[in-house]
Amino acid sequence: MVLEDDVLKKISPTPERRKAIQGSVNSLLARTKEEADKEGLGLRVSLVGSVAKDTFLREPDIDIFILFPETVSRDRLEAVGLAIGKRILRVHEERYAEHPYVHGEWDGLEVDLVPCYQISDTALLRSAVDRTPFHTKYVQSHLREEQKGEVRLLKQFAKGIGVYGAEAKVQGFSGYLLELLVMKYGNFREVLEASAAWTRGTALSLEGEGTKKFDEPFIFYDPVDNKRNVASALSPNCLALFIFASQAYLKGPSELFFFPRQRKPLELDVIRSMLDERGSGLLLVRMERPALIDDNLYPQVRRSLDGICALLSSHDFRVIDGAYHVAEDLSFVLELEELVLSRGRRHSGPPAWIENASSFLERWGKKGLSRPFLEGGHWMVVAPRDHPSADDLIKVKLYTAALGSDIRKHMAAEVLMGAEVLTEENRPLLSALLDKRMSWEV
């Protein structure tokens, strides 16, 4: 197909680029080996990841693993691993997956230098990263030459529709998962076609299913360790989006699936007329952004959005939709059916023949907006809401919401409501809420 050929041309490294990368990788491997040897621990050095597998896109990350013998303690491995990385990469930062590694630059390429244990079998693994060299070897030995382009297409497709990457920010498909899918179904198009039959709970495998059952949206048994689900990070929403986008692409292929246009935030006029048509109102909660890496931050942000929605719902506000935006601070925006509720609400009490009915009468006889009255044998009252206004509720009760633990620490929040929310500054946040166009739609 011409379209896919065109895309492939755009995303595959040119021979020159490939050569340049190989040169940089070789010099980096040599340098790493040299530094590793200095430790006298019998360390090995190995290129893993998409460059090793030749499935990388134009600007790959270089993943180099420093393999430690199992006799080295975990503390030592971390200390030595970091020390080596820092000696090699001039500009660098420590990062933490399951354990620390060094991220930096080499010849203008992004590099991860990761210490791990050299094990003979995945059954013996001591940390999650120990599996990576096995993944690399598996793909190197099972992915056919002509499938490498198919992987590249699939990666770019996933990237274009916003589901590429297993990190918490995306909760999408890892590169390895996409490689397995191509091996499973043969090529890019076959993967897309196959996805029409996927459902929540679909379980796939290459080397036979494992005995372990996963209660995750989508399961791909790891061919190098069938007790593991390669798709464990995939959210139901990314799964759904992939399935939907695939069918949409097959019906009407377009480069926009691979290279979506950059969206401009919606104009305030557009936002205003959308809200007018719906008769709904907006509530904005802005909080301090805690100093966390994305993998820790995004789960907390999502939990906080859910917590704010739950707080509003439990106080009778009807939430239509919600969105968050991570910038220098954290913003949450909620679309509500009404921003201000009636002060009076129906409140049911105990049946009149119950002992403690008198405490209900005493309480509501004073506080009620009506006298307590009997209905179907039960006491009822028109009770006053403490917080009929959504912004007031959030200002006073946010601390009771189920927020992310680090977000909770910075409780001072700015709360805006209604027309106050419609500012230039908030357009990106409001677009995250209101612009429901798919990435490939014009």
Next chain:
Amino acid sequence: MVLEDDVLKKISPTPERRKAIQGSVNSLLARTKEEADKEGLGLRVSLVGSVAKDTFLREPDIDIFILFPETVSRDRLEAVGLAIGKRILRVHEERYAEHPYVHGEWDGLEVDLVPCYQISDTALLRSAVDRTPFHTKYVQSHLREEQKGEVRLLKQFAKGIGVYGAEAKVQGFSGYLLELLVMKYGNFREVLEASAAWTRGTALSLEGEGTKKFDEPFIFYDPVDNKRNVASALSPNCLALFIFASQAYLKGPSELFFFPRQRKPLELDVIRSMLDERGSGLLLVRMERPALIDDNLYPQVRRSLDGICALLSSHDFRVIDGAYHVAEDLSFVLELEELVLSRGRRHSGPPAWIENASSFLERWGKKGLSRPFLEGGHWMVVAPRDHPSADDLIKVKLYTAALGSDIRKHMAAEVLMGAEVLTEENRPLLSALLDKRMSWEV
């Protein structure tokens, strides 16, 4: 107790009045016997009810039963029974309980002339009214002389708090049930005290409980027929009100329990300020009153009120309270948290991996106030409400509500909302909704 002595003096017939009633009853019995004898069917005539039991209040109904041998057919009994009644009572009307009887006037007293079968045992009864002579005999032989005043007090108490009468309009305590309660507990005060321990499902008896189980709020096994619950017509609410009023009376006795002040309907200003404080709104539905006797009308009216509430709730309106008023027409009034909802509402669709997701997309892609979007793997959309305004909903959809069957026939309704409802004419209806003072409260 002086208070109760005073009340008893007011409600008991004076010796003169008692004598006058006895005279009227004797002449009516003689006249009825005379007319009955003309039929040559061996009919007997019997005084039953509160006059026969000497538990009547100042203005009693006279209940005279014409007892037919069991050999007479049901049709014949009805025809002959009505004919006799019409010959005796100048001003009269036919009425229907389980079967027809004649209601009219004699010497200025209200009279019911009721044909029934003369049976030897309640096990052989052919219609519900056949039991009445047995009830009369039971009370005559078991209620002690000094308890008659206690019954009168209890009847007046029940009347004062609005729970006297088993008819559908009231759903309260029948005279017979109150007599049984006095026999059970001894006197007026003991009944009130005992009620503190009553609960939903309390079962009482004088001659031992029957084997039949009743799923009714309150059970008193009929001493003349223990397969019957004397309290079968009692609603949970009348039960609750009796229990509550009893305890309130015992704590602070007052003539107001027996003789409540007539309430004036609330002033419109008062109504307006109550609603302002609550921030709620009113919806009025006025319908034609079908030509039914009260026993058939009231159940339908209550069912209709429930049906209107259910219709509103199922369209997201939050109903705080509702009331009806029966006059020349039927009026229903609902207090709602909001009279107009947002046009947009959240609408959940199928998961994206379900076959029929496409029909959701097709439908809402056109009709939606947003594009369909994915959330947690499910399709969602901001859908437009067809009837965001409560009055519009009722105008268009009232025919779908679970109304009383005869009320449903006259569907043309007047529907008013908000300030439109606050008229002089509607004050009684609005007071039925908003004036929650107990009858004995000032």
